[in-house]
Amino acid sequence: MVRPRSSKPSTGIHTAPRASKPSAPTTGPRVLYWFRTDLRVHDSPALTHALSLAPSALIPLWTWDPHYVYRQRGATNRWAFLTECMRDLSQRLTALNARQKLFVVRAAPRKVMRHLFERWGIDVLVFEQDTDPYAVIRDEEVTKVAERCGVRVVSVPGRTLFASREVVRMNAGRPTMSMAQLLKAVEKINGGVPARPLDAPTLLPDPLDGQAMDLTALEAELDVLTRKDHKAQDHSRAAESWPRAEGLDDYNAVQRTFREQETQYSCGLMGPGRDFGVPTLQEMGFDPASVTTPHRGGETAALEALAQHVANEEYIATFEKPATAPTAFDPPATTVLSPHMHFGSLSCRKFWWDVQAVIERRRKEHKPVSHQPVNIPGQLLFRDMYFAAHCQVGVAFGQQIGNPVARFIPWHLQSRYRRAGTDPHAKLVTDGTYIVDDAKAEEYFQRWKHGCTGFPWIDALMRQLKQEGWIHHLGRHAVACFLTRGGCYVSWERGAEVFEEWLVDHEVACNAGNWMWLSCTAFFSQFYRCYSPVAFPKKWDPEGKFVRKYVPELQRFDKKYIYEPHKTPIADQKAWGCVVKGNGGSGGVDDVEERGYAVYPKPMFDFTERKQFCIDQMKKAYAVGLYGDDERVVSGEWKKLFERDDDGGMWREEANGDILVARGEKRSRDDGAADHDGEDDSHDEIDVGDESLDVRAAKRKAMKEQPPTMGKQQRTLDSMVSRLRVKR
Numbered sequence: 092m093v094r095p096r097s098s099k100p101s102t103g104i105h106t107a108p109r110a111s112k113p114s115a116p117t118t119g120p121r122v123l124y125w126f127r128t129d130l131r132v133h134d135s136p137a138l139t140h141a142l143s144l145a146p147s148a149l150i151p152l153w154t155w156d157p158h159y160v161y162r163q164r165g166a167t168n169r170w171a172f173l174t175e176c177m178r179d180l181s182q183r184l185t186a187l188n189a190r191q192k193l194f195v196v197r198a199a200p201r202k203v204m205r206h207l208f209e210r211w212g213i214d215v216l217v218f219e220q221d222t223d224p225y226a227v228i229r230d231e232e233v234t235k236v237a238e239r240c241g242v243r244v245v246s247v248p249g250r251t252l253f254a255s256r257e258v259v260r261m262n263a264g265r266p267t268m269s270m271a272q273l274l275k276a277v278e279k280i281n282g283g284v285p286a287r288p289l290d291a292p293t294l295l296p297d298p299l300d301g302q303a304m305d306l307t308a309l310e311a312e313l314d315v316l317t318r319k320d321h322k323a324q325d326h327s328r329a330a331e332s333w334p335r336a337e338g339l340d341d342y343n344a345v346q347r348t349f350r351e352q353e354t355q356y357s358c359g360l361m362g363p364g365r366d367f368g369v370p371t372l373q374e375m376g377f378d379p380a381s382v383t384t385p386h387r388g389g390e391t392a393a394l395e396a397l398a399q400h401v402a403n404e405e406y407i408a409t410f411e412k413p414a415t416a417p418t419a420f421d422p423p424a425t426t427v428l429s430p431h432m433h434f435g436s437l438s439c440r441k442f443w444w445d446v447q448a449v450i451e452r453r454r455k456e457h458k459p460v461s462h463q464p465v466n467i468p469g470q471l472l473f474r475d476m477y478f479a480a481h482c483q484v485g486v487a488f489g490q491q492i493g494n495p496v497a498r499f500i501p502w503h504l505q506s507r508y509r510r511a512g513t514d515p516h517a518k519l520v521t522d523g524t525y526i527v528d529d530a531k532a533e534e535y536f537q538r539w540k541h542g543c544t545g546f547p548w549i550d551a552l553m554r555q556l557k558q559e560g561w562i563h564h565l566g567r568h569a570v571a572c573f574l575t576r577g578g579c580y581v582s583w584e585r586g587a588e589v590f591e592e593w594l595v596d597h598e599v600a601c602n603a604g605n606w607m608w609l610s611c612t613a614f615f616s617q618f619y620r621c622y623s624p625v626a627f628p629k630k631w632d633p634e635g636k637f638v639r640k641y642v643p644e645l646q647r648f649d650k651k652y653i654y655e656p657h658k659t660p661i662a663d664q665k666a667w668g669c670v671v672k673g674n675g676g677s678g679g680v681d682d683v684e685e686r687g688y689a690v691y692p693k694p695m696f697d698f699t700e701r702k703q704f705c706i707d708q709m710k711k712a713y714a715v716g717l718y719g720d721d722e723r724v725v726s727g728e729w730k731k732l733f734e735r736d737d738d739g740g741m742w743r744e745e746a747n748g749d750i751l752v753a754r755g756e757k758r759s760r761d762d763g764a765a766d767h768d769g770e771d772d773s774h775d776e777i778d779v780g781d782e783s784l785d786v787r788a789a790k791r792k793a794m795k796e797q798p799p800t801m802g803k804q805q806r807t808l809d810s811m812v813s814r815l816r817v818k819r
């Protein structure tokens with residue numbers, strides 16, 4: 092989107108005097124380059140555009156936006172990765188021009204941008220296009236302000252192989268719900284070939300001089316001196332679109348163990364050093380000792396890692412995702428470049444082309460190569476598929492209610508919703524809490540989250556996720572299937588939130604999209620194919636090395652019992668230093684020691700029974716055939732169709748007998764499900780249930796007409812620690 096330069100109308104607002112222009116060798120525009128999704132200098136179409144304007148001054152800006160700080164879940168590991176990326180980028184900018192760096196301004200962009208335009212005398216604002224729903228609203232607001240200030244705005248696609256909006260356009264305005272649809276759409280864009288990566292710049296223009304950059308006077312003008320202001324007093328449209336539950340003003344409060352010492356906003360726009368420095372973890376209230384991820388951020392690290400992978404020609408050219416071991420950890424079996432993709436410290440086009448060059452070379456030499464979609468370019472196309480779908484659906488893509496592409500399944504622990512804004516017809520969006528409709532499901536969820544389910548494979552993965560912020564794709568499959576349709580029957584929204592909190596590579600589009608895939612609510616529908624928590628890992632890792640690393644209390648167990656330690660004779664349990672008993676305790680893995688033995692919990696349920704229970708529930712939900720945007724879903728009328736017992740907000744878990752098949756209501760919006768492209772599901776360890784949907788003719792049971800009631804509400808963050816009742 093390149094907007095025409097507007098003339099400068101009177102803004103009607105107080106305008107600070109423009110900083111005097113430095114004696115620059117050129118009369119070009121003053122350009123504000125706003126870094127967001129692109130923490131790199133290589134292959135940046137937006138930065139390249141900014142430099143093509145021959146700026147008289149270029150200010151590389153990062154706004155430390157309270158929305159992300161307080162309203163998106165994120166454990167310390169991800170903040171550490173982000174700040175490493177920011178510091179590395181700053182150093183790379185300085186290497187191109189000793190006067191340059193990343194200028195971090197600690198304020199909401201919607202609030203501060205007008206003042207920056209005016210103080211710094213900006214002519215053009217340039218950034219990489221971001222199609223996430225929050226970013227779209229934010230950018231619209233900033234663009235309006237810019238236009239009022241006479242600042243031209245240039246938004247350049249670059250985050251994906253193909254511009255997501257263009258992909259949607261080529262898919263007839265619909266979300267891309269399968270690889271086949273994506274490939275068809277991108278074929279119409281440059282024949283399905285991504286643009287070649289652009290070189291990094293070799294020079295950068297200067298910023299303004301120190302005095303002109305200084306924002307001390309502005310700090311006094313703006314109310315930026317209290318943290319409270321940033322958390323609670325944002326009345327913008329963007330903030331209204333993400334309503335908060337009462338008392339839930341900081342989604343990351345649980346992580347902020349140094350809350351009293353948090354200074355990230357209390358030291359002004361330019362930070363404590365008055366130098367626009369990158370915030371530290373301590374300033375954010377995080378304990379640096381809580382950084383446990385081995386994954387390092389920054390463009391420098393990303394390019395080194397990519398170069399190492401590409402040098403391993405055999406690995407890169409024959410990579411087949413379903414053949415990579417989810418149990419490998421030293422090193423992992425896939426590239427682990429996803430955190431760099433998230434923060435833009437690696438360009439997806441550079442990744443694609445560097446790998447493609449190896450594949451092409453080998454093809455010419457008649458050596459074996461792997462193919463889409465299981466090879467690496469195929470993996471990057473999956474990313475594009477989720478981005479384009481998310482871009483079209485918007486905020487509803489990340490939730491069940493109101494989501495036009497998600498089948499409605501009456502999971503336990505569904506999100507609580509509020510209207511976005513004051514309009515009674517405004518869309519429903521989650522407010523960060525969820526409904527505890529079933530105590531058992533809540534226990535399953537907490538034990539899943541904290542790695543104490545009693546299934547060592549699941550627990551090892553969840554502990555790896557929490558410690559390191561990354562797990563292998565098939566590991567993500569296993570835990571996601573287990574939480575939703577393959578065991579716990581808990582809403583995928585709960586799992587997506589835990590991933591949002593702990594993944595270093597968390598990406599709204601890929602996370603929600605993959606959770607919908609795994610829970611068979613969109614993209615994929617073969618719900619009778621479940622991952623066994625025993626047979627599946629045994630195939631990859633018969634010795635149980637992965638479990639021994641992440642569940643060290645089972646380190647000495649014989650491989651015969653490593654995936655089912657509760658079957659170990661008690662004498663052996665004692666001989667191997669760990670007794671299997673209890674439920675993992677309220678605190679998770681660090682349970683009490685009993686007479687010198689470690690304790691590992693018993694399995695929290697009989698997997699085979701639970702799997703069958705879930706398959707039965709899925710059959711019913713598919714037969715009813717509702718989608719998230721169905722009026723009956725939005726209004727809560729779905730409870731009648733699923734015979735919800737609303738008594739006390741609890742939900743009867745037993746199968747409810749016959750149900751209504753709402754004929755004519757079934758839709759197939761996830762029409763990509765059938766052509767699921769042989770992705771990694773082909774390598775699932777399948778506990779095959781009923782292969783056919785075998786939907787019985789169903790009849791409606793007599794149901795009492797009663798308005799839906801809400802169950803208990805609970806914080807989604809760490810409800811084992813703190814609970815919140817939300818007034819109805």
Ligand SMILES: Cc1cc2nc3c(=O)[nH]c(=O)nc-3n(C[C@H](O)[C@H](O)[C@H](O)COP(=O)(O)OP(=O)(O)OC[C@H]3O[C@@H](n4cnc5c(N)ncnc54)[C@H](O)[C@@H]3O)c2cc1C
Pocket residue numbers: 412425426427428429430432433467470471473474477562563564565567568571590594596597598599601602603605606609
């Ligand atoms: C339940 C669930 C949640 C997920 N959440 C996220 C998330 O929040 N962020 C995220 O980036 N990925 C997510 N994924 C997708 C995938 O698991 C990761 O991208 C991948 O494991 C990252 O490891 P890698 O870089 O070694 O991947 P590689 O196998 O080396 O693949 C190369 C790149 O392709 C992209 N990619 C690969 N697989 C996928 C996929 N299925 N969907 C989208 N992009 C893909 C990634 O950018 C990745 O870095 C999720 C998958 C599941 C099943």
